[in-house]
Amino acid sequence: MHLKLWNLSLVLLIASMFHTSVRTENGCADWLSSEVGICCQACHPGNRLVEKCGPDRFQLCKPCDPGTFTTSPLKKFCNRCTQCIGPRVVVKNCTPSSDTVCDCKPGFRCGNSQCSYCVDECKKGEEPTTERTCRKCPQGTFNDQIHSKCTPRRTRCPDEQELVSISDPSLNNECKTKASTLATARTTPLEYNTVEPLQTTKKKKDDTFWPVVGVTGSIFLLTCAFILALWFAYQRAKNTTNTETKDLQPETLPPEELRVMIMEHDDACSFRQPEQEQGGSSESLSTQDSESKLIL
Template sequence: MQPVVVGLYLALFTSSLLLSAEEISAGCQDWILGQNRSVCCRRCKPGNRLVMECGPDPEKLCAPCHPNTYTVKPMSMACSRCTQCSDPQFELKACNTSTDTVCGCKPGLRCGDNQCKFCVDECGKGEEPTPKRSCRKCPEGTFNDKIHSSCKPWTKSCPEGQILIAKGDAFSDIKCSREVTTYAPSEVNTVELLPVGKKTNDQSIWPLVGIFGGASAFIAVIILSLWLISRRTGKSENKTQSKNQEFTVMMVDHEEPCSFHQPEQEKGGSSESLSTQNSESKLIL
């Protein structure tokens, strides 16, 4: 039983090879007539290798590549072995007789060459790849705003008529603008930044000067009026205080003699009354 089973498997394998070979159109795709009623092939059909250059039958001049082999050269005498993707690679597209295997790289990595024969670290913005298949930060004075690309130098200066508003860094170039985002007094500087050859409209400045001057004069008048009013108010208060002080002094001057001499007058009155009484008593006696 075992020899029969082995023979059956061999027959199936052979038939599968024949079917795969039959799926590909064999032979020469472009030929010319040669000597002695022969034809000479100039291009084999895709997936075929050249067997012989000239012969009586153009279909026998080229033969399909075997499985796991391929060729992209129309007049190649041999087929190449299909590439095997290895970790960290993975297979994107399987190999066939006319194209090689297409490999890819896992996330965070990218192909190191056009054929993706190896993977390298994927460099982000602000970095650039090195010959050692690693990444490094952009040197000072350069930037990179793309994924896995080389760093580029900063722009040296802004175009004419523009000013620098932001310095460059590892991720972006310098930034320039025509606008000046500052307060009103800097409008004079904005006029100076206009391109050479263009004149400013001086007439548009005079209305602003008039408005500013009028507002300043109005404020000065208000301040002067307030000062005069406060000064007059202070003088009137000082006069009132001085009058009150004089009145107080006068009252004090009149009250002090009365309070000082009154006791003496009372004493004098009492002594006189006593002397009178004594004299009258003497006369009676």
């Protein structure tokens, strides 16, 4: 108790010394002349209003006493300077025209905009309570920020991924690629890992399709033309052979001319003996009869 009083006295002493070291212009800063004298419209910063009107403008406003301040130009009293005690520390000392600026020690945080009190600074995985303390994130929530509210965890993942639960209250649940998807991706990397190469491959196939069709059609037409040329050449050769064979065959003679030729041929090629030529009349007759029969 005595230690707290000693600290408070020391703070007031330091504040009063600083307060007296700050120069404050006395009196009224803005005034108007009237029938009753000078009427003050606004005091200098750090001065309180003593009288609204009077003969001396410097007596109308007076500076705040040490350890007090005012921010109003026409306020008749000054406020006591704030004391930064407990976990609070002084950031800026009090002046006649401004209050003390306080902040909290490490591990604490200002409870309001004026930092009139400090609260425990909640770590990751915790959230502040209305009792100015911290509590662990409830089940199904997490917090990865300093001194903020916990938020619900992730409960769903895309179809190709599976949910991985995390027990750390400062981390959210994760989505991990399924093992089956990874195995398929290894076997067919172009199908599952990239989309642009597939589109490029398809485009290349489309670009080469019609040229291949054109070349194949040209080869087919040339083949057909070659086969037709061979067939015409074969028919021409066949016709030529038939004509030559027909020219080589003997001309057909009438039957009578053919018999005469055969007889002449036999007479020319027969070589008889003298005895045979002088044979009996019966043999000659038979021969003549035969010849006559042939002639008939």
